[in-house]
Amino acid sequence: MAEKMMNNKHIILKHYVEGYPKESDMEFKNKGSNVVILKNLYLSCDPYMRNRMSKLEGSYIQSFTPGYPITGYGVSKVLKSGDSNFQEGDLVWGMTGWEEYSIVTATQSGLFKIHDKNVPLFYYTGILDNYYFAGMPGMTAYVVGSAGTKEKVDLLKNKFGFDEAFNYKEEKDLVAALKREAVRIVLEEERLCGKLTSHFGTESGSVKGVLKTFFNSNPNVGGKMLDAVLVNMKLCGRIAVCEMISQYNLEKTEGVHNLFCLITKRIRMEGFLVSDHYHLYPKYLEMIIPQIKGGNVVYVLDIAEGFENAPNALVGLFYGCNVGKQVVMVSRE
């Protein structure tokens, strides 16, 4: 396909000037450009952005550059396009600047055209972007959740269908908390099935015998929670290490103390990056959009209205201020 170019007339300085500047020191240039000019509508606040606020070396992402706008996932409207794949008026999502308007190239930004507009547009800064689909919990597992307020714990149990949940800020012993909730699940399961003896007794009548059936965790929290998960893992369980949000703001990270469990329980622990799985994104959309339209997905958003509230919304993530996916509405369109 022939590249469509956008005319971008600009003035260059031809050379360094001494004394009074002359018009002839400058020159008009007419340069074609395949950039896309965006009006930003919604910005996504994500915990990984905290890492980009530090000087990173050898990371899969780059640090933000002081003096330049922060970047992140967002939904935008195309105002002008020098890229033949995008037309004026298209709605898109991808990496954009934390600014009202951005000039991007489609490849650098990973711009996607939004085809299905019968779902709320801001869903493309969360459940419908290719970053979020990493976080979808398995549909066949028992799930124990944790959150930092009673309101969120209630949401997990009563709205999101978690089997059990607890407030990690109120627990003195996370190992015991995880164990307690898993045991609750087993007991409830057995009560419903009317077989009170099945799991107990498999390992000298201990709680350990129960837990090994259940824990298979995705500890995107790291720190003390990861240590507690390791102790509660089932034999030959798997851990996908997605992030370490509890460590981002510490001067010195806490370290992991229960790695010996990897040996005794033959656990496989592996790093996970959603970008390794982007090829599955179209399949994900195929699966999730009908589920959303059918009302089968419970999704809670926390929308901060107004660009001026973006810094506060981002910082709030690290104090647990958001209830649901944090989005900033810059403009309605």
Ligand SMILES: NC(=O)c1ccc[n+]([C@@H]2O[C@H](COP(=O)([O-])OP(=O)(O)OC[C@H]3O[C@@H](n4cnc5c(N)ncnc54)[C@H](OP(=O)(O)O)[C@@H]3O)[C@@H](O)[C@H]2O)c1
């Ligand atoms: N590797 C990848 O490819 C990939 C892809 C997607 C996401 N991620 C990462 O996955 C993590 C979760 O993303 P998200 O979008 O789900 O973020 P989110 O909506 O902000 O959720 C973060 C969760 O962590 C909890 N939390 C924060 N500090 C904690 C602590 N010290 N101990 C225990 N829990 C704590 C929060 O609970 P409260 O709010 O109640 O405190 C909240 O439930 C992030 O770190 C993100 O960067 C990684």
